[in-house]
Each structure stands twice: as C-alpha cells, then as structure tokens.
Amino acid sequence: MNTVPGFRVISLPRNTTVRVHRRSATIVLTLVVLALFVLMLTVATGAYEITGNDLVATFLGGGSDMDQFIVLRQRLPRAVADLLVGAALGLSGAIFQSISRNPLGSPDVVGFATGSASGGLIVILLVGASSVASIAVGTIAGGFATALFVYLLSSGGGKVSERLILTGIAVGAMLASVNDYLITRATLDDAETAKAWQFGSLNIISWPHVIPLAVLLAVLVPLTLTMSGPMRVLEMGDDSAHALGVEVGKTRVWLLCAGVALAAAAVATSGPIGFLAMAAPQLARKVSRSPGISLLPSMAMGALLLGAGDPLAARALSPFQIPVGLVTAALGGLYLLWILTWRKG
C-alpha cells in the first residue's frame, strides 16, 4: 500500500493492514489521558474533603464508612457515568454525521434525542415507572420510533442529508410540544422529576444506572468500530460505495441502529444532554485535523467534554446544581449558530 502523508500503515496478522491517521492517534491518547485525569480529579475533590492517603486507602477497600460512601458510591459512579454517556453521545454523533455527510445530522438536531425524551417522559409520567430499566425501554423505543419515522419520510429522493435534517427538525418540533404537553399533565412533583431528567442531569446517578450503559457500550462500541471501514466508503456516496463492494442499504441500517441505540442509552442514563453529540465529533475533527469524521476521537472527545463539563456545571454554583444538559444546550446552541454563520460553504 502506498504511504499517505500523515498516516501510518500498521500490518496485522492474516495479511491485513490498517491505516492510522497519526495525529488522530496522538489526539485520542491525549484525550483519554485527560479524561482519566478529570475522572480522578472529580473523585478526589468536592464539598466533602478527603486526604490523598484516605483516598488511596478507600480504593484499596479501607477507609471510613463515610469515605467509602462518598467516594465509591457517590462520586465514582457519577464520574464514570459522565465519561460513558459522553463517549456514547460522541460516537452516536459521529455515526450520524457520517451517514448524513453533514455536521448538522446529529441526533439532537434531527429530533432523535427529542423522541427518546418523549419515550422516557411517557414512561415516567403516564406509566408512572421511574426505574432505570423502564425509562431505558421508553427512551430506546422512542428513539427508534422517531428514527424510523424520520428515516422513512426522508428516504423519498433528493439530497439525503438535506431531507433528513429538515424532516428531523419538523418532527423534533412536533415532539418537543408533545414533551411540553406531557409535563403540563403531570402533578408538580412528577413534573419536577421529569423536568430534572428532561434537562439532562447526572445528579442522582448511582451504580445501577451506570452498569446497563457500560454493558451496552461494551457490545456496541466494538461492533461500530468494525463497521468504520464501510462507513468511510459510504461517505463517498452510495454509487461509489456500491461499486467498491459495500452493501449500502444493510450497512446504513446497521449504523443507524447502532447510533440510535447509543443515543437512546445515553438519554436513558442522564436525560438528553443537548448538542454534545453534535459538537464532540466536530471538535475532535478540528483538533486532530483529520480529513473526515472519525469514531474513536469523537468518542474520546465526548467523554472528556462531559467528564469535565458535568463537575463544572454541578459545582460552579454549589450547592445549587445546574443540570449539565442545560449548559451544553446553551453552549452547543451558540456553537451551532457559529458553525452556521461563519463556516464556509
């Protein structure tokens, strides 16, 4: 294989090779290290003070009951959840942006996240169940139903990405008013719960919330990464991809399913975190200067953004905790405006 500037070819067994974008690889490594550093910082600091020695002791199974409780059952699950949710959203955004060949085709812009939220709200408010599993069922069903609806409507012809985005916006606008309606129907207590969830917050996260997401990610991430080759080819257009031997329809459906599942799982854990899925792949692409959307950097960027953003949002006005989803929505909205206004072409 020819050498391409900026890439490194790594030989694998069975006569296969992988081309690695050098800068991207460095960036992924840096982002992961940063994310882990943020994780440690989040666990070690906070309103409850704990010394370094006690911290180490706690992790090794010692320490007082209070230390154990605060560190292992309060801070650690939340910090881990931050990283996992961020990674899931970053990956999901990368998939959607690649399929729609457009930075704006991410799940939160095209209404999938709103649909997931509708599903979750229906479960919380109408069914009256607020356990993790039932909310997850709601968000995943809502996300898939919305995705199917938008995808079917937009698959008629014309430019795929444009249709997908505009249809998604219209469907999202409709679902947003459904969500508002559901909230007015509830009692104030239920509405407060639903609101805290709908705004995207990791305030009440505990291990039972984190485990299902971790399991799902463990399955979906390797699956998605194996599809990154065909995904790249698909970016060149349906005809070219077909000519190069990619099963266009099948690949796209699988990628869409993985993307929706990832977004829905994240929404189930934390509620919708606005615009993270849109921003993470774009920022990752900017930093790594890679030619297209790439999965691993987007994932690492998502994890870092939420891993750092959540503690900041939660502690900036302590003891009042701002839901991180609102902060990302406000910043992400500005970022989107900036993309629209100043990005060329």
Add this chain to the structure above:
Amino acid sequence: MRRALTPLTGLLGLGLIVLLVMTSVAIGSRPIPMSDVWQGIWHRDRSTESIIIWELRMPRTLLALTVGAALGIAGAVMQALTRNPLAEPGILGVNAGAAFAVVVAIAGLGITSFTGYVWFACAGAALASTLVWAVNQRAARSLDSAGNAQTRLLLAGVALSACLGACTGIITMFDQDAFDSYRFWVVGSLANRDESILMAFLPFAAAGLLVAGLLGSSLNALALGDDVASSLGVRVALIRVLCFAVLTLLCGAATAAAGPIAFVGLVVPHVARLIAGPDQRSILALALIIGPALVLAADIIGRVIARPGEIEAGIVTAFIGAPVLLRLVLTQVRSAR
C-alpha cells in the same frame, strides 16, 4: 389561474370568525345554548349567562383573536422579509427570545404584571429576530443554492431556540414556583387571562398591525430582490426596520400575553397564499382573518377534546402546524433538487 382576494372570500372569512366566536362563548364547563349566546352578547345584564359570557369567555375569545392576528401577520411579514417560506417566529426562535426575556423579568427582577414584562418580551423578540436575520444574511451571501440557505435559516432558529430555551430552563430550575407557572405558560395557553391583559395587549397589537398594513406594496417589491426593490423606489433599509418593528411588537406582545404559541405564523401565510396568490397585500389582509380563526379554533378544540381538562392552544397549533411544516419541507427539498 389568477387568484385574487374577492369580497366574497372576505365575507366568508368574517362569517367563519363570527361562528367560531359564538362557539367559543357557548362551550365550557357550563354550556350555553346558541340562542342564549346571541342574546347574552347583545344584551349585557346581570344574568348568570351574561356574566359568564362577558367576564370569562369573551376576554379569552377576544384575546385568542388578537393573538392569532398578531402571530399570523408576524409570520407573513417574516416570510416576506426573509424570502423564505419556512420562516416562522416560533421556529426561528423569536418567541423563545421573548419568553426568555419574560422569565428573566419575572425571576430576576420580580416583575409580575403584564404591563411590566411586555416590554422585556418585545426587547427579547427584537434581539432574537435581529440575530436570526443576521445569520440569514450571511448564509444567503455565502451560499449558492436557495434550498441550502433555507435549511440554514431553519437551523439557526433551532440553535437559537435551544440556546435560549436552555437559559430559560436554568432560570426556572432555581425557582419551583416560577417553574410551576412557567410550564403552563410555555406551551402557549389562553386560559385564565383576564380583561386587563387583553386591554394592555391591544395597543401593541394595534400598532403592529397598522404598520404591517402599510407595508404590503413595499413587501411585494422586496420579493423581487433588494436591487429591483430599490430601483422601484422602495427604501429597502427603512422597510426592513419597519418589518423588525412589526415583528418586535407583535411577537413580543403576543408571547407575553399567551406564551410562545408556535406554528401559527407558518401556517397562516401559506393558507393565505393558497387562497389569494402571491400578492402580499392580499396575504396580509387574509392573515387577519385566518390567524384569528386558527388560534380560536385551536383553543376551542383544546377545550373540547380533553374534557373536563383542556389542552393548551399552543399544543393544538403545534399538532396542526408541524405536519404542515413537514409537508413543506419535503416538497421544498424536492423542488430545490
């Protein structure tokens, strides 16, 4: 086919509105027969019917009519100004701007009277519409295809709405009481609005509608492009400023009065265009009939289908309007291909 606004269309429209007003007055937790409605409207006395009609249902009905007119006209002006058939104050974030300013006024400054926060709403609407318009101008300049520019404007609106909505959300998080009234206000409701709000809202609506009425022929020229318009003797910059004034007055005041009601400004000009063709003067005139009819009908539907409760007018208009948006989007993209 040459379509134009005929006196017959106008008469039919007015008849429809009278019918809707009577229905709106008749329907409620205590239904009033149509014959008594007629009697009660014309003979105001101390009878129970008359009190119900004049103190409870009439203010609400009149408010629905005025808000509908304001939003319908605002939508028509906005579509003419941006030359974009998908433009709408709700989707483009103008109402969200007004809503944000109102929440700031209520939570931050403790202003609770309509006459106090309506100014904030207008300022918010002005800011948001200017911002969206600036984005639109840049997008139009930097892009080749018209379809792309339309998408961009819509996306800018989504981004702005999301941003402002999140800021509003942060503020309402602080205050449970504010949230409790906010969640009912944000969906766009006409319930529990008394006569004083109607009276305070009327001057804003009247001023906005008056200015919009004078703009019709200039907007026709503007539809041909800025250059052609100015060569026809239209002062483009002045007309734009006036359009913004209209949007500010109408969207701001309507949002302050009834909450951010979406999609009215999208649907109304399209229906008007279907009936009367592309002349902005006819569109504006028809919007004065269709807008009020739509909002009042939405309010009546919301009161009827979920008895004994009610569904807010803004939610009903969203369910009417979102499919219209969907249809427009799908045909737009097909034709832009």
